[in-house]
Amino acid sequence: MSALTSIFRVQNVFVGTTADNLRVHINAELRIEDSERDVETVEHGHVNSPVTLSMTHSTYKGRKNIERNLESSGAGLEDVARVVTPAPGYTLAEVRELARIGTKWHLNTGRAGCAHMDLPKDTSYDARKGITCPETGYKYGAAWLTEELPSDVYDRFKELASKGEIHPHED
Structure with a gap:
């Protein structure tokens, strides 16, 4: 029997706007699957309780994060990479780096x-x-x-994902 333990999670963090004025938000999580058995790596080694990185986006038109303003969402992080104006707390280089990390490492335990x-x-x-x-x-x-998440990627992802402002969904 295995259980998932979330060790880091942010939801609806505003990372910036695109050239066509869409607001891009991310959801990010690092979690450990506590397992009684080892899992096979992409190198054919074995590890126990690997860390999984998960990152998705939601893109909104307008100022409010309400469902009728939702333009797109999902694991494809193209909208994060399309940000041209970073949110407060981010530089454009940091938003691009976050998109690269998410694209490369999203669901790294499911290769x-x-x-x-x-x-x-x-x-x-x-x-x-x-x-x-x-x-x-x-x-x-x-x-x-499993493609093991390097510790430097783990640390940088946590740092970048937690920099922005959280904008909860509105009813």
Whole structure:
């Protein structure tokens, strides 16, 4: 039996506006899955209780974070990367760095491929399903592999995600 323990969480943090005046917010979390068994890494090693990074966005038109103003939301962080005017507390470079970290590390404990696979740019399962690891024979998608989150990324992500102002949803 395993349990998820959130060790860091921010919700609806305003990071800035896009050129077309959309307000971009993030939700970010670091959590540990406390497990009785080890999990396999993308390098085919084993770790216990890895840290998972999760980051999503919500983009709003107008000044209020209400559902009728919601333009887009989800794990694709393109809107975070499109910010041109950072929110108070952020520089533009920091918002871009946050987008890069989120894009690279989002759900790092759910990788379908290993580090040794030569994967095509097409991310669809059909394009990748026959690929095997040249070192171990692992088949793409046979399990969820963990890409361990480096401690410097962990620290920087926490620092960046917690810099902005939290803007709760309004009714």
